[in-house]
Amino acid sequence: MRTETNQQVIPAPVHERDQIAEHVREILRLLGEDTTRDGLVDTPLRVAKMYEEMLGGMRMDPESVLSATFDETAQGPVIVSDITFYSLCEHHMVPFFGKAHVAYLPSQTIVGISKIARLVDVFARRLQVQERMTEQIVDTIDRVLKPHGVMALIDAEHTCMCARGIRKPGSRTITVATRGEYQHNADLRREFLQMIGRG
Numbered sequence: 001m002r003t004e005t006n007q008q009v010i011p012a013p014v015h016e017r018d019q020i021a022e023h024v025r026e027i028l029r030l031l032g033e034d035t036t037r038d039g040l041v042d043t044p045l046r047v048a049k050m051y052e053e054m055l056g057g058m059r060m061d062p063e064s065v066l067s068a069t070f071d072e073t074a075q076g077p078v079i080v081s082d083i084t085f086y087s088l089c090e091h092h093m094v095p096f097f098g099k100a101h102v103a104y105l106p107s108q109t110i111v112g113i114s115k116i117a118r119l120v121d122v123f124a125r126r127l128q129v130q131e132r133m134t135e136q137i138v139d140t141i142d143r144v145l146k147p148h149g150v151m152a153l154i155d156a157e158h159t160c161m162c163a164r165g166i167r168k169p170g171s172r173t174i175t176v177a178t179r180g181e182y183q184h185n186a187d188l189r190r191e192f193l194q195m196i197g198r199g
C-alpha cells in the first residue's frame, strides 16, 4: 500500500520579510555603508528572501516529508549516500555544508528515496548545530518508518571555522548518529562505512 501526505509548508507572513529587510538595512548602516548606493539598495530585501529560503525548513513538518511509504518485505539495508546540503550554523549564522549519508534497515516499510534527501534538507534549512541535525534525521526516520535500525553520518565544512575565528580551511567535522540495530551491531556500522567509501 502506498501512503502519501501533503508536505506542510507554512509560508512566512509578508510583513516579516519587510521587517527583516528593515533590520538588515540598519545593520548595513551601522557597518558604515551607504544603503542608498546602487549595489546595496535591494540588498536588504535580497537578504530577507535568502533567509526565507535557507531557513525554510523551520516552517516544514519533517514527518510529513517522509510521505510515499510502501509496504515491502525488503530486508535492506537501504543506503542513500552523498546528499549535499547547506545549513546555517546557529552560533554565527554563516553556512556549514557538506554531505549526509543515511542508512536504514526496513521493517515492512520503505520510503521513496528522494524523501530521505528531502528530510536532510528540512533539517539543514534551519539554524543548526551539526550534532543536532544528525540526531534529528535518524530520530525522524526511526519514528515514522519504525525500521530495525537507522544510521546517519554527516561530513561538513564550517565556514565559521574557515573564514573567521580559528581559520582552518579544509578542516572537516564528522558526526554520526545510530538507532536500533546500528547501535548494537558493529558489523552493520562497518558495512555502512564501507558502502559510503569510508571503510
Ligand SMILES: Nc1nc2c(ncn2[C@@H]2O[C@H](COP(=O)(O)OP(=O)(O)OP(=O)(O)O)[C@@H](O)[C@H]2O)c(=O)[nH]1
Pocket: 089, 090, 091, 128, 129, 130, 131, 158, 160, 161, 164, 165, 166
Ligand atoms: N559542536 C558544534 N559547535 C559548533 C558548530 N558550529 C559552530 N560551532 C562552534 O560554536 C562555538 C561557539 O563558540 P564561542 O566561543 O561562543 O564563539 P566564538 O568566540 O566566535 O568562537 P571561535 O569560533 O572559536 O572564534 C565555536 O567553537 C564554533 O566552532 C556545530 O555544528 N557543532
Ligand SMILES: [Zn+2]
Pocket: 089, 090, 091, 092, 093, 094, 158, 160, 161
Ligand atoms: Zn559557527
